[in-house]
Amino acid sequence: MIIEVWSDVVCPWCYIGKRRLEKALAAFPHADDVEVVWRSYQLDAGAPVTPTETVAESLGRKYGGGEAAGRRMIDNVEAVAAEEGLVYRLHQAQRANTVDAHRLLHLALAEGGPVRQGALKEALLAAYFTEARNVADHAVLRAVATSAGLAADRVDAVLAGEEYRDEVWADIEQAQAFGAGGVPFFVVDRKYGVSGAQPVEVFTQVLERAWADTHPVLEMVPGGDACGPDGCEV
Amino acid sequence: MIIEVWSDVVCPWCYIGKRRLEKALAAFPHADDVEVVWRSYQLDAGAPVTPTETVAESLGRKYGGGEAAGRRMIDNVEAVAAEEGLVYRLHQAQRANTVDAHRLLHLALAEGGPVRQGALKEALLAAYFTEARNVADHAVLRAVATSAGLAADRVDAVLAGEEYRDEVWADIEQAQAFGAGGVPFFVVDRKYGVSGAQPVEVFTQVLERAWADTHPVLEMVPGGDACGPDGCEV
Numbered sequence: 001m002i003i004e005v006w007s008d009v010v011c012p013w014c015y016i017g018k019r020r021l022e023k024a025l026a027a028f029p030h031a032d033d034v035e036v037v038w039r040s041y042q043l044d045a046g047a048p049v050t051p052t053e054t055v056a057e058s059l060g061r062k063y064g065g066g067e068a069a070g071r072r073m074i075d076n077v078e079a080v081a082a083e084e085g086l087v088y089r090l091h092q093a094q095r096a097n098t099v100d101a102h103r104l105l106h107l108a109l110a111e112g113g114p115v116r117q118g119a120l121k122e123a124l125l126a127a128y129f130t131e132a133r134n135v136a137d138h139a140v141l142r143a144v145a146t147s148a149g150l151a152a153d154r155v156d157a158v159l160a161g162e163e164y165r166d167e168v169w170a171d172i173e174q175a176q177a178f179g180a181g182g183v184p185f186f187v188v189d190r191k192y193g194v195s196g197a198q199p200v201e202v203f204t205q206v207l208e209r210a211w212a213d214t215h216p217v218l219e220m221v222p223g224g225d226a227c228g229p230d231g232c233e234v
Numbered sequence: 235m236i237i238e239v240w241s242d243v244v245c246p247w248c249y250i251g252k253r254r255l256e257k258a259l260a261a262f263p264h265a266d267d268v269e270v271v272w273r274s275y276q277l278d279a280g281a282p283v284t285p286t287e288t289v290a291e292s293l294g295r296k297y298g299g300g301e302a303a304g305r306r307m308i309d310n311v312e313a314v315a316a317e318e319g320l321v322y323r324l325h326q327a328q329r330a331n332t333v334d335a336h337r338l339l340h341l342a343l344a345e346g347g348p349v350r351q352g353a354l355k356e357a358l359l360a361a362y363f364t365e366a367r368n369v370a371d372h373a374v375l376r377a378v379a380t381s382a383g384l385a386a387d388r389v390d391a392v393l394a395g396e397e398y399r400d401e402v403w404a405d406i407e408q409a410q411a412f413g414a415g416g417v418p419f420f421v422v423d424r425k426y427g428v429s430g431a432q433p434v435e436v437f438t439q440v441l442e443r444a445w446a447d448t449h450p451v452l453e454m455v456p457g458g459d460a461c462g463p464d465g466c467e468v
Contacts, residue, residue, distance in 0.1 A: 011461040043461050063465060077466065080459075178452060182462030187452065196458020206455065218412055218421060221440065224430020225314075227245040227277050228416030231297060232311065 001030070001210055006039040006175045006185040007121075009098045009135050010047075012077040012090070015125045017184035017197030019084040024203035030211055035114050038121045040102035040171035041183045044095065049136040051094030058095040081129070092132035099168060101135050104145050106164035107154060120148040189214065235264070235444055240273040240409045240419040241355070243332045243369050244281075246311040246322065249359045251418035251431030253318040258437035264445055269348050272355045274336035274405035275417045278329065283370040285328030292329040315363070326366035333402060335369050338379050340398035341388060354382040423448065 003021070007014040025031045053061070059070030071091065078088040101124050108117040123144045127133040133140050138159045145155045158164060175185055178193060186194040186203070188210040194202060226232070237255070241248040259265045287295070293304030305325065312322040335358050342351040357378045361367040367374050372393045379389045392398060409419055412427060420428040420437070422444040428436060460466070 008461070012466055013459045013461050017458070043463065059465070073466070179454075182460035184458075184460065191452065193452035193454045194458065195454060195456050196460035198455060198458035202455055202458075218427035219425065220413075220427045220429060221432060221436055222429045224251070224418075224428065224432035224436070225247045226416035226418060226430035227242070227247050229277065231293070232246055232307075 001034045001189055001207075001214060003034060003036045004039050004187045004190075005036065006041045006171065006180055006183050006187075008041045008043045008183055009101045009121075009124045010093075010096065010128055011041075011043055011183050012081065012088070012129070013197040014184040015086055015088075015129055016077075016081055016084050017186070018121075018125070019086060020197060020200045021186065021203050023200045024207060027204065028207050030207075034207070036118060037109065037114050038105055038117055039175065040105065040168040041175055041180075041185070042098055042102070042168075042172060043183065045097070045099070047095050047097040047136070049097050049100075051096050051134055051136070053095055055090050055093045055095055086129065088129045089132045090129065093128060094132075094134060096128075096134050096136035098135060099165070100138070100141055100159060102168045102171075103158055103164040104141060104150070104155060106167045107158050108145070108148070108150055110164075111154065112150065116149055120145060120150065123148045235268045235423055235441075235448060237268060237270045238273050238421045238424075239270065240275045240405065240414055240421075241417050242275045242277045243335045243355075243358045244327075244330065244362055245275075245277055245417050246315065246324070246363070247431040248418040249320055249322075249363055250311075250315055250318050251420070252355075252359070253320060254431055254434045255420065255437050257434045258441060262438065262441050264441075268441070270352060271343065271348050272339055272351055273409065274339065274402040275409055275414075275419070276332055276336070276402075276406060277417065279331070279333070281329050281331040281370070283331050283334075285330050285368055285370070287329055289324050289327045289329055320363065322363045323366045324363065327362060328366075328368060330362075330368050330370035332369060333399070334372070334375055334393060336402045336405075337392055337398040338375060338384070338389060340401045341392050342379070342382070342384055344398075345388065346384065350383055354379060354384065357382045 025034060056067045056070035056074055059073050060066040063069065074090045078090060081088045105117055105120055108120040124135055127140065127144050128135045135141065141159060142155050146152050178187065180195065184197055188206055191213065192206045192210055194206055259268060290301045290304035290308055293307050294300040297303065308324040312324060315322045339351055339354055342354040358369055361374065361378050362369045375393060376389050380386050412421065414429065418431055422440055425447065426440045426444055428440055
């Protein structure tokens with residue numbers, strides 16, 4: 001089974017949804033046969049590389065009410081994050097572009113596979129939400145990526161060029177093709193979609209259903225007239 | 235979609251089930267995307283190549299009541315066959331082995347594909363049930379197979395040797411693995427099983443369900459908290 005998760009590095013519900021999916025997987029008996037792959041999504045492709053405002057300011061500007069309103073929104077989501085054991089420091093965080101982070105996530109997947117990519121995804125989310133670091137900054141990205149086991153020379157080469165930019169756009173287009181209006185957006189075996197950070201039980205149900213699909217016992221319609229070793233029903 | 239049908243050439247319910255499946259397929263809007271493959275099953279692997287008794291005698295011996303009881307069983311199944319437009323002449327038919335017929339069905343599939351195999355299957359059933367011919371006899375098999383478009387030299391080579399014998403046994407083992415207690419036994423996309431000659435509506439329902447499975451729209455669980463272009467739900 002493969003679970004693809006469309007997600008952004010700066011999306012508060014994405015980290016929360018990641019934890020809920022992980023809880024469901026921890027209790028899932030066939031978790032060893034499940035591969036999780038992270039797909040790119042940019043909530044705010046216009047965000048700058050060098051921050052110009054805090055997250056609170058950005059939210060207040062976007063939705064009205066100013067920084068104070070932004071701070072209340074942050075308080076709300078931090079409370080939910082705390083329930084999942086996540087420490088958010090979004091009051092310190094700054095609005096930043098994520099395209100380079102996503103390019104590194106593609107590098108991790110291509111050259112290290114899903115496990116390496118998963119380590120980088122977790123490290124990037126922690127860097128932004130818990131450490132309030134600028135995940136657009138190349139020095140930050142380099143430190144986070146190498147701590148997650150990526151080769152420094154490849155990280156540098158990707159950051160210096162345009163590698164994996166097309167893959168990032170292709171992911172975003174795929175999400176739109178699936179009708180995802182936002183993230184996190186979970187797709188299991190390209191068959192089931194889960195929109196948003198749903199309760200653990202929802203992930204559990206979808207996992208069980210997808211597993212049954214790929215490990216079918218014949219669904220039988222018994223009882224028709226037939227001939228067997230002991231003769232025909234006549 | 236692929237429909238595999240475990241079936242024997244001398245099985246009265248198999249020909250009836252074939253007609254019912256065909257009726258369902260004739261009304262199925264995606265029939266062009268359905269492939270029907272015939273799998274081997276032997277109801278009576280101990281039957282002789284050179285017949286020693288009529289079907290009526292064989293039935294009477296096996297279930298008691300003698301030839302008269304056998305004739306009543308034949309009358310019953312012939313009445314059902316007639317409802318499907320099939321003319322059975324089982325009173326004239328003789329008990330005969332079908333392993334060579336099944337080997338030719340494998341030849342037809344391997345070298346001519348499902349359409350050729352389907353033509354041979356129909357011709358063999360007609361030869362046995364309507365024409366009361368001995369489908370164990372190599373001259374009969376040769377005539378039937380070549381009339382269905384098989385190459386005479388390949389038919390002769392297969393009949394003279396042991397080709398496709400393993401494939402016949404493998405089919406029978408697969409049927410047992412699926413829990414088929416008799417034939418006809420229909421398997422759609424290795425997901426749905428239909429045991430016996432069921433009504434046309436049952437085939438229609440299974441076809442529709444299997445089609446929906448292989449042409450999925452994402453089954454969505456909507457409504458979780460998410461972040462979109464217009465912000466996060468906080």
